[in-house]
Amino acid sequence: MTTRREFLVATAAALVPAAVEAQIDPNQAANRKAAFQAALRKIVGDGQLRRGRVKLELPPLIDNGNSVPLSVAVESPMTATDHVVAIHVLTEKNPLPDVVSVHLGPRAGRARLSTRVRLADTQSVTAIAQMSDGSFWSDSAEVVVTLSACLEEGLI
Amino acid sequence: MARAVVTLPAQAKRGEIIEIKTLAAHSMETGFRRTQTGELIPRDIIRRFTCTYNGTEVYRVDLHPAIAANPLIVFTTIATETGTLSFQWVGDNGYTATETAPIRVE
Amino acid sequence: MSLRTALLLAACLLSAGAAAGEIPLSERRSGYELMGRETRAMQDDDATNPGMLWVLDGEALWRKKAGAADRACAACHGDARTSMKGVAARYPAFDAALKRPVNLEQRINICRTGQQKAPPLAFESRELLALTAYVARQSRGLPINIAIDARSKPFLDAGSEAFHRRQGQLNLACSQCHDDNWGKRLAGSVIPQAHPTGYPLYRLEWQGLGSLERRLRNCLIGIRAEPYAYGAPEFVDLELYLMWRANGMKIETPAVRP
Numbered sequence: 001m002t003t004r005r006e007f008l009v010a011t012a013a014a015l016v017p018a019a020v021e022a023q024i025d026p027n028q029a030a031n032r033k034a035a036f037q038a039a040l041r042k043i044v045g046d047g048q049l050r051r052g053r054v055k056l057e058l059p060p061l062i063d064n065g066n067s068v069p070l071s072v073a074v075e076s077p078m079t080a081t082d083h084v085v086a087i088h089v090l091t092e093k094n095p096l097p098d099v100v101s102v103h104l105g106p107r108a109g110r111a112r113l114s115t116r117v118r119l120a121d122t123q124s125v126t127a128i129a130q131m132s133d134g135s136f137w138s139d140s141a142e143v144v145v146t147l148s149a150c151l152e153e154g155l156i
Numbered sequence: 157m158a159r160a161v162v163t164l165p166a167q168a169k170r171g172e173i174i175e176i177k178t179l180a181a182h183s184m185e186t187g188f189r190r191t192q193t194g195e196l197i198p199r200d201i202i203r204r205f206t207c208t209y210n211g212t213e214v215y216r217v218d219l220h221p222a223i224a225a226n227p228l229i230v231f232t233t234i235a236t237e238t239g240t241l242s243f244q245w246v247g248d249n250g251y252t253a254t255e256t257a258p259i260r261v262e
Numbered sequence: 263m264s265l266r267t268a269l270l271l272a273a274c275l276l277s278a279g280a281a282a283g284e285i286p287l288s289e290r291r292s293g294y295e296l297m298g299r300e301t302r303a304m305q306d307d308d309a310t311n312p313g314m315l316w317v318l319d320g321e322a323l324w325r326k327k328a329g330a331a332d333r334a335c336a337a338c339h340g341d342a343r344t345s346m347k348g349v350a351a352r353y354p355a356f357d358a359a360l361k362r363p364v365n366l367e368q369r370i371n372i373c374r375t376g377q378q379k380a381p382p383l384a385f386e387s388r389e390l391l392a393l394t395a396y397v398a399r400q401s402r403g404l405p406i407n408i409a410i411d412a413r414s415k416p417f418l419d420a421g422s423e424a425f426h427r428r429q430g431q432l433n434l435a436c437s438q439c440h441d442d443n444w445g446k447r448l449a450g451s452v453i454p455q456a457h458p459t460g461y462p463l464y465r466l467e468w469q470g471l472g473s474l475e476r477r478l479r480n481c482l483i484g485i486r487a488e489p490y491a492y493g494a495p496e497f498v499d500l501e502l503y504l505m506w507r508a509n510g511m512k513i514e515t516p517a518v519r520p
Contacts, residue, residue: 059298059299059300061298062298062300063297063298063301063466063520064466064467064520066224066225066466066467066469067224067225067304067466067469068224069300069301069303069304091222094222095186095188095221096220096221096222098220098222099220099222099223100217100218100219100220100222100223101217101218102215102216102217102218102231103215103216103217103218104214104215104216104231105214106234107209107212107214107215107233107234107236108214108215108231108232108233108234109173109174109232109233109234110173110232112231112232113217113229113230113231114228114229114230114231115223115224115227115228115229115230116223116224116227116228116304117222117223117224118186118221118222118223118224119222146450146451159315159318159319161309161314161315161318163308163309177307177309177310179309179310179312179314179315181315181319183469183470184469224469225312225469225470226312226315226469226470228310228312230310
């Protein structure tokens with residue numbers, strides 16, 4: 001059943017032209033948080049998400065949100081019978097919750113990834129490891145995002 | 157030209173875990189930016205990175221718009237045998253890039 | 263006006279007058295030192311420095327034949343690692359034919375049009391940035407060495423005057439931030455001394471490589487002044503002054519900056 005809130009949001013969205021809608025989404029924070037939860041559920045399914053075994057490294061205060069160095073490492077012997085099958089990284093406040101997914105196996109030697117990501121705002125980032133025994137483990141890190149002082153387009 | 161750079165050791169001992177650093181030249185246009193007049197700039201990103209070792213896939217990455225421009229991917233693999241490591245990037249609008257690197261394993 | 267206000271005002275006026283002139287060599291600091299550990303690591307490792315993507319493109323262009331003369335840069339200049347070593351450290355340099363200093367980008371275009379008989383590369387084009395980055399990379403680690411003589415002195419003075427002149431809607435001079443208040447914060451970022459040690463550089467804000475002129479345009483827009491056009495003499499005079507002001511500091515091209 002559609003709640004009154006869902007009906008109002010849907011109607012409002014239909015009446016407003018796309019370009020304007022993007023700027024005035026009053027539920028942006030809530031919508032993005034819901035998308036994050038949905039992405040999380042899509043990975044973990046009915047399984048239980050446990051904290052531990054995953055180490056997510058991000059600088060606590062970063063120079064620029066356009067390029068944030070990120071490293072994930074998962075404790076695992078990486079043998080044929082006990083290894084990491086996938087590593088997923090998600091955010092709560094970016095326009096899309098998914099950041100990156102790695103598919104690997106024992107040949108990797110170590111379950112790790114280093115890359116650079118875009119973060120739209122000060123927020124928390126979550127890394128999830130999917131193990132060969134079907135278990136899910138996670139870690140989160142908080143990042144503070146600042147803006148450069150002198151921009152080409154000027155201050156928004 | 158589709159430019160990509162890979163850095164890894166030229167030789168390793170059998171069973172040694174080696175680190176591979178890769179960089180691909182790509183703007184990774186998110187699809188969320190707008191022009192001065194308000195039009196959305198369409199998404200144009202690298203979607204997948206694959207590393208194969210003598211033909212066997214050993215590492216695969218699905219990239220989303222949240223990956224920064226000129227994507228860096230650093231990972232490890234076990235030096236199992238002498239041969240060729242092959243790296244492929246595939247993305248929107250028919251983007252592809254390939255790099256190969258030989259490895260000598262003793 | 264209360265006594266306290268009068269004292270505060272007096273203190274401000276005194277400090278405004280006291281801080282003028284270039285930063286002494288021993289106190290010159292690169293923007294590199296203000297960056298986070300991870301951003302510095304990005305610059306230090308060629309395998310992870312995105313600027314290297316342009317340097318590699320530049321290396322390919324160096325060897326590529328171009329223009330009606332059908333010659334590559336390499337045809338005259340050979341191996342850039344030897345022939346271009348130290349070049350970026352002394353640019354902008356005086357061009358006798360044009361009777362004024364030119365920057366490295368202009369110098370490359372002078373060669374392209376004069377020697378290769380090819381059309382000039384557009385400012386901020388990928389090709390020009392790549393070639394400039396490749397040439398400047400050959401001076402990495404070398405100290406900036408701008409030599410001023412009677413011919414170039416007037417242009418240095420013009421650049422210095424521009425650096426110290428208030429401009430824009432915010433009525434700010436470059437020197438007010440970068441000579442008088444470096445090390446303090448502006449909108450969350452630490453104000454650097456503004457030495458162009460690593461250009462062309464990969465700016466995280468641009469998500470790409472850009473020239474010193476592009477960065478200066480950002481500054482001018484930042485103080486709400488009309489930015490000069492690329493290649494404008496006002497820009498080159500300012501670049502000459504900035505490089506001279508950074509004499510002795512090491513070239514870092516391709517640098518990474520936020």
